[in-house]
Amino acid sequence: MRKEGNPPTSAAHAVSVSELTHQVRHLLEVSFLQVWVEGEISGLSRPASGHWYFTLKDDRAQVRCAMFRSRNRSVKTVPAEGEQILVRAKVSLYEARGDFQLIAEAIEPAGLGALQKAFEELKARLDREGLFSEDRKRPIPVPPQRLGLVTSGTGAAIHDILTVLNRRFPGLPVTLYPTPVQGKEATARIVEAIERANRDGRCDALIVGRGGGSLEDLWCFNEEAVARAIHDSRIPIISAVGHEVDITIADLVADQRAPTPSAAAEMVSPDRQKWLDMLTRLEERLLLSARQILRQRHDRVQELGARLRHPSQQLQEQAQRVDDLELRLEQRMQQQLTARWEKLEQFRNRLHASRPDYRIGQYQQRVSDLGERLSLSINTRLRRERERYRGLASQLDLVSPLATLERGYAIAEKPGGDILRDPESINPGDPLRLRLAHGALQCTVDSVEKTSANAPEKG
Incomplete structure (x- = not known):
């Protein structure tokens, strides 16, 4: 049995009601960062605080909703009882009563759900591609050399922009690239206007935008083609679409977003009055500084005048110092010039x-030297080969039959052309041909005389 005064272990870890509701609220808000909920509005209450309280329900469930004044100001039309709506909200808990509720941040008619879904899908895809990256966004020059406007030529946006520029900086040149800003043709015409501005190359900043309107009116600025044209533009772009609460894809891609066209004009135009005030302050500071410098110089002159005893001597010393410095300067310059020339x-x-x-x-x-060496080598080689050829020719002449003929000998040939070596191979009366060094003789054998092998030759 449990003794009195010793509570169970589970009771030792009990939490208070406020702690429980706080933890549940924290869990809900962390688990559901933001959701879109569709349902029928019921019991809309609008107390003097400006906050809205209502119930969102369908045929099977309902949930309490609260929309604070800072958020419901952006709702263009107060929803009617029983109207089907889309609510963008955070899931939370009202701790004082432990009531589960939605904290609404935006309300749209349910018919706009498809557009919102298309917006979110395109936004997510372009974000993955890096079109919204801050690293690629460029600074807007202020003021630009020439400002380009891509908007309707007859809408409120052009009037607001020009009014602001005329008030703040009337000397800023402006080029208008007129285009429809709503309707079927608006998307293609906006893309064409941005590309035309880039081809012209006259502007170094562009404002792309229009005045306020419904989600359908602003939808051309949520088209992928417009987003990619802004991304591909070489000119920095300010997106100024609708009012401050209107966020479009063009706003996310642009180098800078302005909540309204008028605000965009203020971004690119310095305030003329501020410039004039700044110039006035600079003029006053300059005059004050000049007076202080003159006063200091005057005081210095007075001090030097009091200390001056021999003006001529000081002038001579200063003149000598000037001469010395001049000489050193000339030497230094000469040294530098010499070094530079070297x-x-x-x-x-x-x-x-x-x-x-x-x-x-x-x-x-x-190449010329190598040619001469080659020519000399060839001539030397030719000369050596020529001398070698002559030597070989001389050796050949020593054993040549023609050389023997030149010494007075003759070669006897039989009618068939065979050389006669033995007198026994011919008979008296046979014809012979005697070949001489310079010609030949046709002869007839009269007689044949034979000699022994050991008989001495007649001289």
């Missing part, structure tokens, strides 16, 4: 050595 000469020599025509001349000279 360095310039080094650069000139290095440049001359690396000049193509100089290098080509070197290579041409080298």
Whole structure:
């Protein structure tokens, strides 16, 4: 049995009601950061505080909703009892009563759900591609050399922009690229206007936008083609679409977003009055500074005048110092000039050595030298071969039959052309041909005389 005064272990860890509701609220808000809920509005209450309280229900359930004044100001039309609506809200808990509720941030008629879904899908896809990255956004020049406006030529936006510019900075040149800003043709015409501004190259900043309107009226600025045209623009772009509560895809892609066209004009135009005030302050500071400098110089002159005893001597010393400084300056300048000339000469020599025509001349000279060496080598080789040829010809002449003929000998040939070596191979009366050094003789054998092998030759 449990003794009195010892509570169970579970009771030791009990939480208070306020702690429980607080933890539940925190859990809901962390688990459901933001949701879109569709349902029928019922029991709308609008107390003097400006906040709205209502119930959102369908045929099976209902949930309490609260929309604070700072949020419901942006709702253009107060929803009617029983109207089907879309609510963008945070899931929460009213801790004082433990009531589960939605904290509404935006309300739209349910018929706009498809457009909102298309907006969210395109927004997510372009975000994944990096079109919204802050790293690619460029600064807007203030003031620009020339400002381009991509908007309707007859709408309220152009009037508001020009009014602000005329008031703040009337000297800013403006070029209008007129285009429809709603309707079927608006998307293509806005893209064409942005591309035309980039082709012209006259402007260094663009304002793309229009005045307020419904979600359908502003939808052309949520089209992918317009977003990519803004992303591809070489000119920085300010998006100024609708009112402050209207967020479009164009706002997210642009280099800078302005809540209204008038605000966009203020972003790119310095305030003329502020400039005039600044110039006035600078003029006053300049005059004050000049007076202080003159006063200091005057006081310094007075002080020097009191200390001045021998003006002529000081002038001589100063003149001598000036001469000395002048001489040192001339020497220093001469040294620097000499050093610069030497360095310039080094650069000139290095440049001359690396000049193509100089290098080509070197290579041409080298080719010429190699040509002369080749010609000399060929001539030497030819001379050696010629001398060798003569030597070989002389050796050949020593064993040549023609050389023997030149010494007075003759070669006897039989009618068939065979050389006669043995007198026994011919008979008296046979014809012979005697071949001489310079011609031949046709002869007839009268007689044949034979000699022995050991008989001495007759001289």
